[in-house]
Amino acid sequence: MWKPFTPFSVPMQVLTTTTTKVNGVIVKQRVEGRRFLGSVRTFGGSENVVDGMTVVEDTATVNCWYSPDIVSGIAVRMLTDGSEWEILGTPENVEMRNQWLVFKIRRIKGGA
Numbered sequence: 001m002w003k004p005f006t007p008f009s010v011p012m013q014v015l016t017t018t019t020t021k022v023n024g025v026i027v028k029q030r031v032e033g034r035r036f037l038g039s040v041r042t043f044g045g046s047e048n049v050v051d052g053m054t055v056v057e058d059t060a061t062v063n064c065w066y067s068p069d070i071v072s073g074i075a076v077r078m079l080t081d082g083s084e085w086e087i088l089g090t091p092e093n094v095e096m097r098n099q100w101l102v103f104k105i106r107r108i109k110g111g112a
Contacts, residue, residue: 004063006039011079038064058107066098084108
């Protein structure tokens with residue numbers, strides 16, 4: 001049976017995204033959800049080539065207790081530093097036991 005190898009010591013919060021149309025412009029808002037604990041491993045990010053330039057994205061893998069509200073399309077806020085991360089792909093329900101979740105996240109950054 002699979003078990004996580006690090007303790008769940010990083011406090012996080014679920015952020016669901018709602019979209020509304022205001023004056024013809026789509027506005028996204030993040031609604032704070034429940035808080036949970038998990039373990040985070042960053043591995044130094046991921047390298048991508050964009051327009052011929054190598055770009056390093058902040059990515060991480062999260063392990064936590066299973067929860068049906070952690071799904072693809074939502075974001076997660078790290079309560080230690082306030083950073084927001086989007087979930088990549090579909091979270092894996094390990095061995096379909098509804099006990100552990102493993103998912104990848106990418107940091108949401110603003111910029112020009």
